[in-house]
Amino acid sequence: MTSSETTPGRGTAVVIGGGLAGVVAAWALRGCAERIVVVERDRYPDEPAFRAGVPQGRHAHLVLEAGHRVLEEMMPGIKQELTDAGALRVATSGDLKWLSSAGWMADYPARMAFLSCTRPVLDKVVLDRVRTEPSIEFLEGTDVVGLLGSARAVTGVKVRARDSGRDSGRDSGRDSGRDSGRSSARGEVRDIAAELVVDASGRSTSVPKWLAELGCRPVPEERVDAGVAYSSRLFHRPPGVDLGYQAIYLQTKAPDKPRMGVLLPVEGDRWIVSLAGMRGAEPEPGEEGFTKHLAQLRDPGLREALRDAEPAGEVRGFLPGPGVRRHYERSSPEGLVAVGDAASTFNPVYGQGVTVSLFCAQALRRIALRHGGVGHATARAARREIAAVSKNPWVMSCAEDVRFAATTGGPSGALIKVQHRFLDKVLAGATRDPLVTAAFHEVMSLVSPPTILFRPSVLAAVLRG
Numbered sequence: 260m261t262s263s264e265t266t267p268g269r270g271t272a273v274v275i276g277g278g279l280a281g282v283v284a285a286w287a288l289r290g291c292a293e294r295i296v297v298v299e300r301d302r303y304p305d306e307p308a309f310r311a312g313v314p315q316g317r318h319a320h321l322v323l324e325a326g327h328r329v330l331e332e333m334m335p336g337i338k339q340e341l342t343d344a345g346a347l348r349v350a351t352s353g354d355l356k357w358l359s360s361a362g363w364m365a366d367y368p369a370r371m372a373f374l375s376c377t378r379p380v381l382d383k384v385v386l387d388r389v390r391t392e393p394s395i396e397f398l399e400g401t402d403v404v405g406l407l408g409s410a411r412a413v414t415g416v417k418v419r420a421r422d423s424g425r426d427s428g429r430d431s432g433r434d435s436g437r438d439s440g441r442s443s444a445r446g447e448v449r450d451i452a453a454e455l456v457v458d459a460s461g462r463s464t465s466v467p468k469w470l471a472e473l474g475c476r477p478v479p480e481e482r483v484d485a486g487v488a489y490s491s492r493l494f495h496r497p498p499g500v501d502l503g504y505q506a507i508y509l510q511t512k513a514p515d516k517p518r519m520g521v522l523l524p525v526e527g528d529r530w531i532v533s534l535a536g537m538r539g540a541e542p543e544p545g546e547e548g549f550t551k552h553l554a555q556l557r558d559p560g561l562r563e564a565l566r567d568a569e570p571a572g573e574v575r576g577f578l579p580g581p582g583v584r585r586h587y588e589r590s591s592p593e594g595l596v597a598v599g600d601a602a603s604t605f606n607p608v609y610g611q612g613v614t615v616s617l618f619c620a621q622a623l624r625r626i627a628l629r630h631g632g633v634g635h636a637t638a639r640a641a642r643r644e645i646a647a648v649s650k651n652p653w654v655m656s657c658a659e660d661v662r663f664a665a666t667t668g669g670p671s672g673a674l675i676k677v678q679h680r681f682l683d684k685v686l687a688g689a690t691r692d693p694l695v696t697a698a699f700h701e702v703m704s705l706v707s708p709p710t711i712l713f714r715p716s717v718l719a720a721v722l723r724g
Contacts, residue, residue, distance in 0.1 A: 269293050270454040270633040273416050274464070275403045277301070278313055279382055280599025280616035282389045282457030286333065287624035288455075292633045295395045296451060298418055302399045303386065307344075307379035315607065317575040318491040319521050319533035324351070324371040325705035326614030329621045330385075338374060340384050345526025346376035347505065347615050351700045354505040358558055360512040361686035363702075367693030370405035371704050375506065375523045377493075377531060381613075398570055406466070407450055410474040412593035412635070415452040416468035453634035455624070458597040462580060462604045466597065479589050481653075483669035485660040486538025487606055490549050493571040494530045502564055509556050511537065511608070513662035518552065519608055520561045529571050532561070535608050538665035542576070550576045581604050581668070582660065584653050588646040593635040596642055598623065603649040606660055611652040614705055620649040651708055658682075681721075688721045 272292040274281045277299025285295045301312040309316050322330065331338050342348070349355055352369035389395060400421045406417035458466045467478055509520045517537035525531050534542050534552045542552040553562045584603045587595070589673040598619035605611045623645040630637040658678055661669040688695035698717045711717065 271296065271415075271452065272455040272457060272633045273298060273451055273453040274457045274459055275416065275464075276458070276460035276601070277303070277386075277397060277399070278440070278459065278461060278599075279385060279613060280461070280601070280619065281457070282386055283330075283333070283617060284383075284457050284459050284598050284623055285395050286389045286392065287620040288457075288627055288633060289392045289394055291624075291627035291631070291637075291718060292394065292455065295392075296398060296453075297395065298398045298401050298403050298416065298451075300400070300402050300421060301512070302320070303397075307377070307383040309379055313378065313382070315577055315579065316382070318378075318489050318577055318607070319523050319531050320378045320381065320613060321373055321375075321474060321523075321610040322381065322617070323373060323614040323704045323706075326617045327373065328706075329401065329614075331618040333617075333621065333624070334385070334388050337388060339385065340388070341374050341376060341381065344376065344380050345383050346380065347524045349375050349505050349524065351704065352445055352696065356504040356507045356560070358507075358509045358560075359686045359689065361583040361683065365691055365693050365696045367697050369697075369700070371676070371700060371706065371714075373704075377525045380526055386669060400414060403465075406456065406469045407452065407471060408473060408592065408594065410476075410592060413456050413473075413595040415450055416456060417448050417450055419446065419448045434457060454594065455638055456595050458595065459599050460600040460601050462600040464597070464601040466595075466601065467585070469491075470592070470595075475592055476590050479586040481584040481586075481657075481668070482581050483606075483657045483666060484538075485606055485659050485663050485666045486541070487535055487579055487608060488541035489533055489535050489577040489579070489607070490542035490544075490552060490574055491531065491533040491577070492574045493525075494532060494568040495567060495571050496528045496530055497567045497569075500567070505563065507561055509558055509561055511663075512557060513659075514556050514664050517663055518555055518557070519560040520553065521554050522561055524562060527571075530565075530568065532565065537663045544574075544576055546574050552695040579607050580604070582653075582656060584649070586646065588642040591638075591642060594638055596623065596638050596645065598645060602645055603653055605656045609652075609656050609659065609703075611656060611705065615649050615652050618705075619645045622648050629647050652705060655702075655709065681712075684721050688723075692720045697702050 271294045272288050273284045274297045277297045285297050301310050350369040350372045352367050357364040403416045404419050405417040505524050507522045511517050511519045517540040520534045522532050599616035623641050627639040657669045660666050689699045
């Protein structure tokens, strides 16, 4: 059965990219499309493992409180499955020791928490749930090499197998002969028609280039680049060690101390430690660079925690590149939606990326259910909704990035200076008043908008400082 023979508006949806953003977007479309095809250039490992296609996966990741709420809503029971896979619960106060630019955050009885694990565990648990949906197929070991359609509408994708090994549609025995040539030799390009194409291919997306080839106008973009670089390593947790907390977060202090570090507990009785620096203060490569950067952090706490810890892997570096927000809601052909990093890429030091990807999937599902399918009306409304749910995280990230003198792009002028002064007062208040700390954590966990900082009780506590 071809897509044209299915119920109008409920034909085929193709998701470009089978990372976390892609598989959750595919899950969001279940029941709204007859067939959902996830095209992934890698092959998924049988057990949790780092993948070449997810270079950021070797570094510390967070699903913020708001993200866990969305994930549990979309996949009931997933938090327990993550816990069973080794994820550890970390309360945002008490379990987490947080040094902001103003000082150590005050403790309070935290209601919010996050589950801490390596990215491969998160990806595998979510992927296993998505594989239970019969309407979702996976084309592994396959590249998307272009879009079908015109400047008016995207009508599908062009794909090519990366190799002729085992069936790239493994675990999708529901194919029924559609799109023959699935395991064709590398080099043979074939088409997959679709009513909806979802770009979940991440920060290195080629979709803007392919749209130009179709004659589309460039997608409007915002860019800000703090020049952040990462260096990460896994460590065995020393037997019997008790730090008095589970995780530590040492933030930067602009503009004179643009270095940060985070230690998180992960499965296997290990810690993952990620160090980062903005442009001009990037970690130098290798073990020597890692050790040097660790010694340059504002506080010795993280270095002291690692004093007796044995490395559980090599030092790995990562250059995320600039933050980019693509405004597909302003200019896009019909039939196309972008989610996750393909839509908005953030400076990773704020931990927003995974949670915003989940926001995108939630928005996509909400709109697809409202419109009863995956037609053009769904794509138009989804683009607007995705832009809306990513706006606050983007504004928050950019506002902090421009504190650093070497940052390019981003907001400027009197208004941003006023925002910086107010946030500085909030952070100062959060070092001594639990009411302010709790409100700030709600904002940073994307549970509440920044406007909650103007609640009379919170504002009064801030101004008293």
